[in-house]
Amino acid sequence: xxxxxxxxxxxxxxxxxxxTAAQGDFWGLVGSSxxxxxxxxxxxxxxxxxxxGEVALGDRLFFRRREGxxxxxxxxxxxxxxxxxxxxxxxxxxxxxxxxxxxVTDDGHLAELVSLLELGDLLDRRPTDLSGGQKxxxxxxxxxxxxxxxxxxxxxxxxxxxxxRRRLGDLLHRLKERYRCTVLMATHDLEELPRLCSHVAxxxxxxxxxxxxxxGVLAAPAGAAAAAALGYHLLPVEVPAAGWIKIxxxxxxxxxxxxxxxxxxxxxxxxxxxxxxxxxxxxxxxxGRVNVAVGFAxxxxxxxxxxxxxxxxxxxxxxxxxxxxxxxxGMGEAFxxxx
Amino acid sequence: xxxxxxxxxxxxxxxLLALGLLVLPFLALVFHLSWARVFxxxxxxxxxxxxxxxxxxxxxxxxxxxxTPLAYLLARTDFTGKMLVEGxxxxxxxxxxxVMGLLLVxxxxxxxxxxxLLGRVGVGFxxxxxxxxxAESYVAFPYYVLAARxxxxxxxxxxxxxxxxxGRTPGHTFRRVSLPLARGGLLAGAAMAWARAIGEFGAxxxxxxxxxxMPVKIWVxxxxxxxxxxxxxxxxxxxxxxxxxxxxxxxxxxxxx
Numbered sequence: 001x002x003x004x005x006x007x008x009x010x011x012x013x014x015x016x017x018x019x020t021a022a023q024g025d026f027w028g029l030v031g032s033s034x035x036x037x038x039x040x041x042x043x044x045x046x047x048x049x050x051x052x053g054e055v056a057l058g059d060r061l062f063f064r065r066r067e068g069x070x071x072x073x074x075x076x077x078x079x080x081x082x083x084x085x086x087x088x089x090x091x092x093x094x095x096x097x098x099x100x101x102x103x104v105t106d107d108g109h110l111a112e113l114v115s116l117l118e119l120g121d122l123l124d125r126r127p128t129d130l131s132g133g134q135k136x137x138x139x140x141x142x143x144x145x146x147x148x149x150x151x152x153x154x155x156x157x158x159x160x161x162x163x164x165r166r167r168l169g170d171l172l173h174r175l176k177e178r179y180r181c182t183v184l185m186a187t188h189d190l191e192e193l194p195r196l197c198s199h200v201a202x203x204x205x206x207x208x209x210x211x212x213x214x215x216g217v218l219a220a221p222a223g224a225a226a227a228a229a230l231g232y233h234l235l236p237v238e239v240p241a242a243g244w245i246k247i248x249x250x251x252x253x254x255x256x257x258x259x260x261x262x263x264x265x266x267x268x269x270x271x272x273x274x275x276x277x278x279x280x281x282x283x284x285x286x287x288g289r290v291n292v293a294v295g296f297a298x299x300x301x302x303x304x305x306x307x308x309x310x311x312x313x314x315x316x317x318x319x320x321x322x323x324x325x326x327x328x329x330g331m332g333e334a335f336x337x338x339x
Numbered sequence: 340x341x342x343x344x345x346x347x348x349x350x351x352x353x354x355l356l357a358l359g360l361l362v363l364p365f366l367a368l369v370f371h372l373s374w375a376r377v378f379x380x381x382x383x384x385x386x387x388x389x390x391x392x393x394x395x396x397x398x399x400x401x402x403x404x405x406x407t408p409l410a411y412l413l414a415r416t417d418f419t420g421k422m423l424v425e426g427x428x429x430x431x432x433x434x435x436x437x438v439m440g441l442l443l444v445x446x447x448x449x450x451x452x453x454x455x456l457l458g459r460v461g462v463g464f465x466x467x468x469x470x471x472x473x474a475e476s477y478v479a480f481p482y483y484v485l486a487a488r489x490x491x492x493x494x495x496x497x498x499x500x501x502x503x504x505x506g507r508t509p510g511h512t513f514r515r516v517s518l519p520l521a522r523g524g525l526l527a528g529a530a531m532a533w534a535r536a537i538g539e540f541g542a543x544x545x546x547x548x549x550x551x552x553m554p555v556k557i558w559v560x561x562x563x564x565x566x567x568x569x570x571x572x573x574x575x576x577x578x579x580x581x582x583x584x585x586x587x588x589x590x591x592x593x594x595x596x
Contacts, residue, residue, distance in 0.1 A: 047500060076503040089501035093519045102515075103505025146506055 002150060002182055006043050006053035006063075015039045015206040021182050021199065023058070023149075026173070028193045028214070029186040031203035031229045037186035040203065041152045044184065045083045046076045057081075057150055057182075082148035082181070084156040088139040090127040096138050097123040103146040110145055116175065117141045133164045140168070144175055151176065153185035165189065169196050190231040194218065202226045218268075224337040227266035233312050235265040235286070236339065245336065247286055247308035254284060254336065262339035271332025272314040284334050288312075290325040304329065365577075372570055380571035384556065387572075391552040392579060394468065395537035398475035402483045402532050407525070410487030411517065415496065432481040436541025443474060443546045470547030475536035483532035490524020491517060523591035530584035537580045553579075 002021040008014065015036040021027050029037040042048040044055055046062060055062040062079055064072040090099050096119060101107055114120055117137045127135060136157055143151065153172075157165045173196050176183050185197070193200055193214055200218070201211040202225075209229070210222040221227035228234055238246040239261055245254040247265065265284070275285060291311075292303035300316045304327065314329065381388065413425060431439055447454040447464040454464060464470040494517050502512040518525070540554035548555060553576040561569035 045504065076500065077506055077508055079504075080506065081504060083501075083504045085497075087497060089495075089497050091498060091501075091516060091520075102502070103507060105506075142505070 001058060002044070002184075003054065003056045004040070004044055006040075006050035006055060008039055008043050008048055008050045010039055010042075010048050013039060013206060015043070017043075017203070017206075017208050019201055019208060019211060021184065023182055024180055026176060026183045026196060026198045027185065028197035028200045029184060029203060030188070030190065030193065030200060033188075035203040035229070036206040037203055038154050039206070041083070041154050041184060041186055044150070045081050045152050046074070046079055047083070049073070080146065080148050080150070082143035082146065082151040083154070084139055084143050084152070085154040086156060086159050088127075088135045088156075090135060090139055090142070092127050094126075095123065096125050096127070096130070099127070099138055100142050100145055102142060107145075109147075113141045113145055116178075117171065132160050133168070136160060136164075136168055137171075140172065140175070144179055147179060147181075149181055151181050151183045151185075153183065153187075155186050155188065158188065166191075172196065193230075200230075202229045204229060219333070221266060221335060224264045224266060224339075227335060227337070230268075231270075232266040232268050232335075233310065235267070235306065235308050235310060237263050237265045237308065237336070239263050239336075245284075247306075249307060250287065252284065256336045258336055258338070264337045264339055265331075265334055266337060267331040267334040269312050269314060271334075272312060273330045273332065274314070274316045275328050275330045284331045285328050286331060287326065287328050290323055290327060293323055293325075302327075368570065368574060368577075371566075372574055373567075376567070377571040377574050380568070381575050384553075384572060384575070387551050387553055387556045388575060388579060390468070390471070390550050391537055391554075391576070394471045394475055394552055395533060395580075397472045398479055398536040399529060399533050401472070401476045402479050402536075403529060406480055406484040406528075406532075407487055410484045411491050411513070413484075413488045414491035428481050428484050430481075431477050432485075436478055436539065437545060438541075439477060440474060440542035440545025443477060443542060447473060447546070464546060466547055466549045468547070468550055471543055471550065471552055474542040474546045475539045478539050478542055479532040479536040482535050483528040486528025486531060487521070487525050490521035490528065493524060494520040526587040526591040530587035533583050533587075534580055538576065 001023060002019075004017060004019045004021075007016045013034070013036070017036065017040050019027075019040075029040060031037055039048060043050045044062070050063060050065065052065045052067075054064045054066075056064075057079075060074070060079075061072050062074045091102065094102065100110060100114070100119070100123075104110060114123070117140065119137060119141060122130065122134055122138065127138070130138065139156070157168050160168065169192055172183075185192075187193070197214050199212060200214045202209045202217065202221075204225045209226040210217055217226075218230055221230050221232060224234055235247060239254075239256070239258050240246050240251060241260055242257055243253060243255065244251060245256075245263070245265065246252075267284075286306055286308055288304040288306040290302045291305050294301045301313060302316055302325075303311055303313050305311055312329075316327075409428070413421070413428075434442070444465065445451055447457070447470070449455060449458050449463065449465060457463070462469065464473050498516055498520065499512050502516045503509065507515070537552075538554055539552075540558065543552060544555055544558065551559065553572060557569050557572050557576065560572060
């Protein structure tokens with residue numbers, strides 16, 4: 001089990017985070033740039049020294065600093081933590097083979113990694129002769145070759161194109177299952193969350209806003225900031241009276257006991273469905289005008305300018321996806337948060 | 340002509356001019372020299388040449404052994420007074436060699452505190468071979484440390500961190516990552532230090548006039564026998580000093596470690 005409870009002051013940024021991950025969990029860390037994802041990973045890996053707190057993996061104490069206690073600090077080289085970032089950090093003066101074997105004392109499973117990551121043809125090349133995707137595969141292989149008990153991933157595939165990112169993500173998932181390590185992965189790619197992660201922690205302004213199993217957190221964001229980090233669309237609304245909301249010119253019933261005043265309605269673009277007429281209170285309906293539409297292979301996508309303000313992209317049918325169409329959209333599950 | 344072309348032409352012309360000015364004194368040497376005398380002088384000065392080579396080699400070894408850790412720490416750590424340390428490293432560089440020699444006498448001379456103490460245990464530095472090594476080391480030290488510091492700064496710290504995260508010790512990381520990646524700059528620094536050490540005159544003439552190294556012998560020959568006798572030995576100095584920096588330059592160009 002990984003236990004993290006740290007306060008970090010780093011380059012004018014402060015982070016206060018508390019997280020517990022069971023062995024074998026795959027945690028996604030989401031949040032906007034500057035929310036503290038990378039700092040959290042760095043403090044777990046030992047790249048940044050927290051001001052106080054504790055980091056422990058199972059019975060191995062990486063760091064502890066409390067009032068009146070002697071500081072405990074385990075050097076990076078003894079932590080058995082894999083760390084991977086966008087830079088890959090491959091050694092440019094070594095071949096792929098030498099990079100893969102760099103931290104390995106027993107190379108019994110190197111051949112298996114080479115095969116799983118399809119690196120056989122690259123072994124005698126230098127990192128400068130590799131493409132971005134190849135470098136990422138080698139870096140992933142080198143990190144896993146030392147059989148880390150904890151894998152820290154700081155958006156390692158963010159610079160790659162979508163299909164490569166997806167392929168490497170799937171590969172990562174398979175390898176993680178194979179090597180049974182706990183993973184913490186900072187990501188901006190919200191598609192990766194349900195596909196790869198078992199758990200998610202939402203960070204904002206150096207704090208963990210919400211943490212738990214992916215399905216639960218995605219289905220019930222704890223607040224407007226958490227919802228935004230999870231890919232929800234936020235729509236400013238007014239609550240004219242309890243049980244009602246006003247979106248732009250529309251006033252409609254909404255099952256909420258929120259007091260009158262300004263509020264934010266959060267809905268996920270994946271839940272949007274184009275409707276011919278208003279639905280019931282369980283499916284709040286908003287209206288808008290299609291201003292960009294694309295139809296392809298029996299499906300359509302349109303960018304909808306909402307009458308209540310803002311834009312959303314949603315999947316629809318090719319007939320509806322034409323410019324200038326006025327459409328009503330059912331939000332599916334939506335949440336009303338204070339402004 | 341494009342702007343890039345004009346720039347290239349002007350830069351090329353200035354570079355040619357610089358190169359010409361640089362080569363001019365050596366061309367003069369070639370014209371004033373009798374090659375037969377070079378071999379003659381070499382035959383009479385084997386001991387002087389050997390003294391210079393051995394002293395410079397020991398100096399270079401000392402400078403590299405003592406300078407590399409210092410250069411690495413200056414490149415990788417921040418500490419109170421770092422600016423002062425950097426200033427101290429540069430000090431011998433900005434001190435005229437003759438003055439450096441005088442200062443060394445104040446420290447290592449037989450009547451100085453440290454020199455006196457060392458003298459009591461039989462280690463002397465004035466007019467002996469160790470003095471020659473000491474003087475050469477002092478003047479060569481900053482050249483190597485500054486180049487090595489710059490070379491280590493060029494090594495991305497994240498690669499060293501990656502090595503530690505892969506379970507390797509700081510020592511292993513230094514040998515397998517920092518040193519190979521800084522190799523070009525380290526070799527360039529060693530080449531400069533070698534050239535500075537073997538050609539050192541000012542400090543050695545004060546601290547260790549004897550045994551003669553080549554620069555002091557050239558000075559003595561010039562005074563006693565005149566330019567025709569001094570010039571061939573000067574040529575010998577150039578010929579024996581050049582191969583190591585040249586090899587270092589070629590070595591630093593090799594991309595693989």
